[in-house]
Amino acid sequence: MRSPTCGAILAAVTSADDIALGEAHGPGGVYRLACTEAGLLLSELPTAGRTEAAFRDRVEELRMQPSFAPATRPASDQLALYKAWIAAWSSDTAWELFWRAPPLDLRGTLFRRCVWATLCSVPPGEVVTYGELARRSGSPRSARAVGTAMHFNPAPLFVPCHRVVASNGIGGFGNVGLGLKRALLAIEGLREL
DSSP states (O other), X not given: OOOOOGGGGOOOBOOOOOOEEEEEEETTEEEEEEEETTEEEEEEOTTOOOOHXXXXXXXXXXHTSOXXXXXXXXXXXXXXXXXXXXXXXXXXXXXXXXXXOOOBOOOSOHHHHHXXXXXXXXXXXXXXXXXXXXXXXTOTTOHHHHHHHHHTOSSTTTSOXXXXXXXXXXXXXXXXXXXXXXXXXXXXXXXXO
């Protein structure tokens, strides 16, 4: 199992201004994407219901925050990678990205970035409760704060918030609905909860 690297996400690097925007068809519909030279900045699940203007506002809001990831390739190349991964989303894709982490330009508080990094260590087809994710992230009494971190997850699918469940069942999935959460878990091989 990959181990989370909360300590490696402390130092900010220069923010990239080049942002590529696009869309990709994948499980459940059309995903909106925003990538920088450091990786995926923001993705939006198909049924999120946000207008394009609201999506662009969120991109701008994130762009103004410090980046903690180094630039690795042009933003347009990053976008092409993510479009291909979403279009081909399958259990194999989820496992490929589990073992070879995709470039992510996650921006948020230290706590949220630590939770997101820890969540990336949960293998496809497995789930973790909010409380367990809090414990693994080093904050065992912060299950509700973990829920908030999931709400503000800028990279669903790639920071797999669909793998987080409540202690008494499937839990929520923001405003996108449990149907998509169940579908994503089924693609990864988890049939029942």
